[in-house]
Amino acid sequence: MAFLVLLAALLVLAAPPVHVVGQRKGFVSIDCGLDASSGSYTDTQTGIEYEPDDPYIDAGAGENHRLSADYDVYLRRYQTLRSFPSGVRNCYALPTVAGTKYLLRAEFEYGNYDGKNSSSLEFDLHLGANRWRTAKLPEFKDEHEVVFVAWAGWAPFCLVNTGRGTPFVSVVELRPLDAVLYPQAVRPGLFSTTYKRLNMGTSSFIRYPEDPYDRFWYPVENANPRWVNLSAPAGSIQVDITSPVPSVVLQTAVAAAGNDTALTAVTWRDDSEYSFTTLEHYADFQNTQLRQFDSYSGTVYESYKPPYLTRGTLYTVSFKAADGSYNITLVATNTSVLPPMINALEIYLLVPYENPTTLPSDFDAIMAIKKEYGVTKNWMGDPCFPTNYTWDGVKCGNTNGNTTRITSLNLSSSYLHGAVSKNFALLTALQNLDLSYNNLSGSIPDSIPSLTSLRVLNVSGNQLSDDSLCKNYNGSLIVRHDSSKSTCNKKITASRKSTVILVTSVVVAVLVVSAIVLAYFICRAKRNSAVSVVDHTRNAQLEIAPRSRTNQGDHLQDNENRRFTYKDLEKFTDNFKQFIGQGGFGVVYFGHLEDGTEVAVKMRSESSSHGLDEFLAEVQSLTKVHHRNIVSLVGYCWEKDHLALVYEYMSQGNLYDHLRGKIAAAEALNWETRVRIVLEAAQGLDYLHKGCSPPIIHRDVKSSNILLGQNLQAKVADLGLSKTYISDGHTHISATAAGTAGYMDPEYYFTGRLTESSDVYSFGVVLLEAATGEPPLVPGQGHIVQRVKQRVSTTGDIGSVADPRLGAAYDVNSMWKVVDTAMACTAESGAGRPTMGEVAAQLKDSLALEYARDNDDDRSVPASIAASDSAALMMSGFGPSAR
Ligand SMILES: *[C@@H]1O[C@H](CO)[C@@H](O)[C@H](O)[C@H]1NC(C)=O
Ligand SMILES: *[C@@H]1O[C@H](CO)[C@@H](O)[C@H](O)[C@H]1NC(C)=O
Ligand SMILES: *[C@@H]1O[C@H](CO)[C@@H](O)[C@H](O)[C@H]1NC(C)=O
Ligand SMILES: *[C@@H]1O[C@H](CO)[C@@H](O)[C@H](O)[C@H]1NC(C)=O
Ligand SMILES: *[C@@H]1O[C@H](CO)[C@@H](O)[C@H](O)[C@H]1NC(C)=O
Ligand SMILES: *[C@@H]1O[C@H](CO)[C@@H](O)[C@H](O)[C@H]1NC(C)=O
Ligand SMILES: *[C@@H]1O[C@H](CO)[C@@H](O)[C@H](O)[C@H]1NC(C)=O
Ligand SMILES: *[C@@H]1O[C@H](CO)[C@@H](O)[C@H](O)[C@H]1NC(C)=O
Ligand SMILES: *[C@@H]1O[C@H](CO)[C@@H](O)[C@H](O)[C@H]1NC(C)=O
Ligand SMILES: *[C@@H]1O[C@H](CO)[C@@H](O)[C@H](O)[C@H]1NC(C)=O
Secondary structure, three states: OOOOHHHHEEEEEOOOOOOOOOOOOOOOOEEEEOOOEEEEEEEOOOOEEEOHHHOOOOOOOOEEEOOOOOHHEOOOHHEEEEEOOOOOOEEEHHHHHOOOOEEEEEEEOOOOOOOOOOEEEEEEEEEEEEEEEEEEEEEOOOOEEEEOOOOOEEEEEEEEEEEEEOEEEOOEEEEOOOOOOOOOOOOOEEEEEEEEEEEOOOOOEEOOOOOOOOOEEEEEEOOOEEEEEOOOOOOOOOOOOOOOOOOOHHHHEEEOOOOOOEEEEEEEEEOOOOOEEEEEOOOOOOOOEEEEEEEOEEEEEEOOOOEOOOOEEEEEEEEEOOOOOEEEEEOOOOOOOOOOEEOEEEEEEEEOOOOEEEEHHHHHHHHHHHHOOOOOOOOOOOOOOOOOOOHHHHHEEEEEEEEEEEEEEEEOOOOOOOEHHHHHHHHHOOOEEEEEOOOOEEEOOEEEEEEEOOOOOEEOOEEEEEHHHOOOOOOOOOEEOOOOOOOOOOOOOOOHOOOOOOOOOOOHHHHHHHHHHHHHHHHHHHHHHHHOOOOOOOOOOOOOOOOOOOOOOHHHHHHHEEEEEEHHHHHHHHOOOOOEEEEEEEEEEEEOOOOOOEEEEEEOOOOOOHHHHHHHHHHHHHHHHHOEOOOOOEEEEOOOOOOEEEOOOOOOOEEHHHOOHHHHHHHOOOOOHHHHHHHHHHHHHHHHHOOOOOEOOOOOOHHEEEEEEEOOOOEEHHHHHHEEOOOOOOEEOOOOOOOOOOOOOEEEHOOOOOOOHHHHHHHHHHHHHEEEEEEEOOOOOEEEHHHHHHHHHHHHHHHHOOOHHHHHOOHHHHHHHHHHHHHHHOOOOOOOOOHHHHHHHHHOOOHHHHHHHHHHOOOOOOOOHOHHHHHHHHHOOOHHHHE
């Protein structure tokens, strides 16, 4: 239903301009159809600045028009409009803050802009996926408002052609409201559209600046002769500036005249199936005698006494008249001396949603992509609903309650250029992403292939850098690209096939382990024979290559995992002569293989709390895992009383020793080396999480489990506690015990669930150790995360955090990056933490910064860092020559 037609609101009034206080923060005021080149202007009556609509609507949507000359006495904002002769749905994207309450108002002044002198025009108004009103024209002007809580970073306001004329709009205004306003009018699943807002006992129309929220308060059109007008002395009514009703509105009222004991404030008819919400606003200023009445408006409020010189409001949450005939009537009680009165009232129609909406985070992400690339398709309104207006190239699914997800995005041949946006990775339910035949350059951000549900990524026909196409991707991801341009080798790894069921029975276990090892060899053999297969749709687990040739133990490569006897071990270790450490699983001895290769032999001690399960876990993990930053298994021993694992020997100890142990006392690691070590460790962990299928959670990440080889190359060790997911369907493992005090994910305490993010937390602690040189726990001083936070927030100085042994020999930004990354890793909620891939990317940046500081000549970052993934491939046994 149209608002009251009010010429006073429409015409240029003779009234002098109010003293303008300027526009309120958060107002969006759009004069549709205004020529973009003419810019914004300030309305002299309200001080509101109106701007052209171009920034809020896609280029090419609609046409600008001007009213016919007969209407040039109208206010400037009504003089122009935008009409939409083509396209069924056209939308404005209005910027909002999710969770904030808003009033959206659209005004329509036809003014014979098209010279057709139309006598009837109708079109629908949508907010997001749902219709809230039908605009009907032309009378003089139509005007509609909706009160809503923003659900995302954008609120799409759409005009939908329903075949009854060309939609158009003259003015669009968005006003943030205080959260306390309209608590009952904003219910999920319902639009509260303004039906009437009346200021009683006056002839004045009120809006901004008298109403700080810029609501329109209309005078009553045909005042009832049985009413008397009441008016309070100016300033006598005490309400706050942000009051739900401005004092100027409360200052006037109507009361029943003569001896009448009842006052019918408003009547209306509505035959729709919808119900209404009403608000009656009162403020008495005639406190001479008792005024008391019953209010009837769907709800009956008995014996109400309006408050004196301040506001009182009666709400009816849902008002539905069976016969479609509504009224609000006040009846004096028999003890009341004064007649009933009322100052103002508001009536809202509650329109239910017809459709679910796209999940807000998906909506925000795709809007960001749209803005970033300037996508011009029919990308307006809600991406998924209504279903007959869905966006080209967007497919939706996974509807859950009132929200749905974007599951497929096809931007093939869409003239995209520039870098591949990280915003694609915000569409976390994406299964298909087709970016083919665009002009994208640079590399694919790690976060995209890391999307857990992503199955197909098509980047063919772009100018992407080769190294980005050669990364190790999530096991089941198919990446389509131009193989002819790519220098990476393509192999299908075998590791995913060796899923193993652990059985505690020793006899069965022996068979199982043999089977794993056997399967591994068989698959490896297969892989080797398939090495030259170049396929488009590769399963890109490229880093599952044998141990790197650059390793300290080059020749280890020739030794497949071997089964040794206890006698062999005695021989290698010279009867366990050189004890080098104690792990969770048992003691570790130094040894030499027959060919002189140095190894570490880890014996399961009798007292070890770790049993056969852990042993099996480690064998299982290590036979599957081959990465330059994961310690390699050379072989194992399994005899009746002896379980042992034989690793490559890491001659330089571990990170803990270098930060705080004996070695540290002798020589502190410089910052560049520390960052390089943690970067390498991060790459190892990223590989466990994303390069292995099923993923492996280390569960005991700490500085003493980051081992260092010659040249201080870092490798993650001690996978004895690590676990794999039981199946792809599982998203976490329930574990009974894991980790080391100080490194343990606090979320794990509460949930008992371990995910990759638990490793990320522990790794964050390692990062802080590397930055500060301090242990995680200092008795009496709390945990390292708290200590660092405290220091950063009180001093704001990274120098207060950095290890004093570094002196000033570090790049400040590089240090900040590591500390910031550590803080992100140690976020309380696992969901808020980055992935190891993201962590590694940050550390790469940090290393580049430090490297630049340390190398003032213009050598760039060493290739092994800048393109570490492809570099590793080159060095692996299956380098480019294999293609
Ligand atoms: C427009 O239509 C109205 C009646 O609907 C008529 O009175 C008026 O003269 C028309 N104006 C023009 C310019 O055709
Ligand atoms: C979903 O919509 C229905 C009405 O359509 C509403 O009752 C319900 O509260 C809504 N749920 C959420 C989570 O918004
Ligand atoms: C009350 O005020 C309205 C609006 O100014 C006016 O139309 C009406 O005649 C007034 N009523 C009385 C009884 O004066
Ligand atoms: C109001 O009632 C009183 C007595 O009940 C009567 O004298 C008076 O005339 C009435 N006034 C009107 C305007 O009806
Ligand atoms: C107001 O509504 C009530 C209930 O529907 C009805 O009984 C009454 O007659 C109505 N009053 C007026 C003045 O319309
Ligand atoms: C006032 O009305 C109530 C019922 O609404 C009745 O019980 C009471 O007797 C009445 N009082 C007078 C003085 O009429
Ligand atoms: C979309 O569907 C609605 C109802 O399902 C229908 O009224 C409308 O005409 C359809 N629009 C288009 C463009 O098909
Ligand atoms: C994307 O759209 C193009 C045509 O524009 C089509 O050839 C291609 O198959 C689509 N991709 C997917 C994954 O559906
Ligand atoms: C692709 O981008 C490059 C570099 O920005 C540019 O030279 C080339 O003309 C673009 N090609 C197309 C088809 O837009
Ligand atoms: C991109 O690759 C996917 C998977 O192979 C395929 O379905 C899609 O059609 C490809 N897109 C184009 C435009 O060829």
